[in-house]
Amino acid sequence: MKRLCVYLLLGVILLFPFYAAIGEEALPGQWFITNTKTMVETTEGYYISYDGFVFFCDKESFETKLVCARHNCLHQNEMHLSDCDAYIDGFGITVISDRIYYQGFDTIGRMQMDGTGHEEWIPAPWDRNTQQEEYGFQGKYYFYVNEYIDSVENTILQMKDFFYAIDVSDRDNQKVLIEEWDGLEKAIIPLQVSDDSLYYMTGAMNGDINLWRFDLKTQKRTQLYCTQEKGMYYCKGDKAYILQVNQGVSLLDLNTKEKRVLVTGDQTNPYYTQYYCDGRYIYSMTTNTDNFSCDMILYNLEGEELAHTEIPSASYLYLIGQDHLIFGGIEAPDVPHVAVPLNSLLQGEPVFRTINVPELFAYD
Numbered sequence: 001m002k003r004l005c006v007y008l009l010l011g012v013i014l015l016f017p018f019y020a021a022i023g024e025e026a027l028p029g030q031w032f033i034t035n036t037k038t039m040v041e042t043t044e045g046y047y048i049s050y051d052g053f054v055f056f057c058d059k060e061s062f063e064t065k066l067v068c069a070r071h072n073c074l075h076q077n078e079m080h081l082s083d084c085d086a087y088i089d090g091f092g093i094t095v096i097s098d099r100i101y102y103q104g105f106d107t108i109g110r111m112q113m114d115g116t117g118h119e120e121w122i123p124a125p126w127d128r129n130t131q132q133e134e135y136g137f138q139g140k141y142y143f144y145v146n147e148y149i150d151s152v153e154n155t156i157l158q159m160k161d162f163f164y165a166i167d168v169s170d171r172d173n174q175k176v177l178i179e180e181w182d183g184l185e186k187a188i189i190p191l192q193v194s195d196d197s198l199y200y201m202t203g204a205m206n207g208d209i210n211l212w213r214f215d216l217k218t219q220k221r222t223q224l225y226c227t228q229e230k231g232m233y234y235c236k237g238d239k240a241y242i243l244q245v246n247q248g249v250s251l252l253d254l255n256t257k258e259k260r261v262l263v264t265g266d267q268t269n270p271y272y273t274q275y276y277c278d279g280r281y282i283y284s285m286t287t288n289t290d291n292f293s294c295d296m297i298l299y300n301l302e303g304e305e306l307a308h309t310e311i312p313s314a315s316y317l318y319l320i321g322q323d324h325l326i327f328g329g330i331e332a333p334d335v336p337h338v339a340v341p342l343n344s345l346l347q348g349e350p351v352f353r354t355i356n357v358p359e360l361f362a363y364d
């Protein structure tokens with residue numbers, strides 16, 4: 001986890017002025033907590049990448065175990081970490097056609113769902129010799145930015161940035177260039193991937209925020225919206241849900257550019273309220289930093305309130321799954337801690353299931 005923290009920290013520092021320009025939230029909307037995806041859902045459960053190892057969390061029992069079937073494996077043999085099948089020496093993971101793909105240090109590797117059959121799948125498409133921002137996997141795509149020194153003017157380094165995606169399902173696929181820009185002129189925030197389209201935002205120094213759709217198959221880029229108003233977006237067809245911290249949610253018609261308010265934020269609330277959308281529901285999440293709980297309101301896409309509940313000992317929303325919401329804990333916010341079945345929320349009787357990821361390294 002140390003390396004991930006370093007990358008995230010670097011990313012936040014380098015991009016901070018632009019995140020500040022785009023919105024108060026420093027972390028991407030649908031990309032959630034970290035840029036690099038560390039939890040992936042399958043029909044049976046969740047695969048979790050933590051501390052260089054892959055765990056499996058069963059959807060029925062919520063028991064979590066290492067993805068390792070080796071007899072008498074020590075799992076954390078510090079001299080021979082790679083002896084363990086669950087060890088990936090990386091953090092981002094995804095699942096494609098019954099295989100786990102992972103981002104290792106200098107390769108994208110893959111393995112069987114039981115942890116066996118590790119293989120180096122694609123040599124690293126990224127350039128470790130330069131500043132690198134990892135956005136991680138979304139489905140079969142891996143996203144990243146490489147930044148190069150372009151020139152030096154008056155002792156100031158002029159940087160050039162390249163934002164790429166690579167479809168890792170076929171090892172012969174080449175990386176695709178999505179955007180290139182001059183160093184500090186612009187920031188990129190990826191938002192969501194739906195039907196082979198990447199939706200993302202760019203923010204410029206003059207305060208302009210642009211919403212784009214990039215077709216990852218045809219490599220065609222379309223500008224959807226331009227504004228100076230801060231917010232995140234969730235796109236669905238010709239509509240976009242504008243998610244604004246503390247302020248609420250609006251629905252934007254991308255053809256007519258007409259907007260209407262769906263959810264009004266509570267401006268008197270002393271805490272920070274963040275909004276999410278997944279195309280089924282709108283989620284309002286307020287973290288109460290006094291008693292460390294989350295106040296959560298679930299709305300339908302018309303902004304009608306469906307459920308309102310408090311999630312104890314949860315710091316924030318970690319993943320919106322098909323049938324569960326997963327929250328990070330208080331003590332270790334980078335680890336999934338509580339799962340809440342969506343059904344139980346909608347029925348007004350929320351059920352809290354604790355996820356226990358074993359602590360592998362006491363010294364971390």
Ligand SMILES: [Zn+2]
Pocket residue numbers: 066068069070073074075076083084085086
């Ligand atoms: Zn093992």
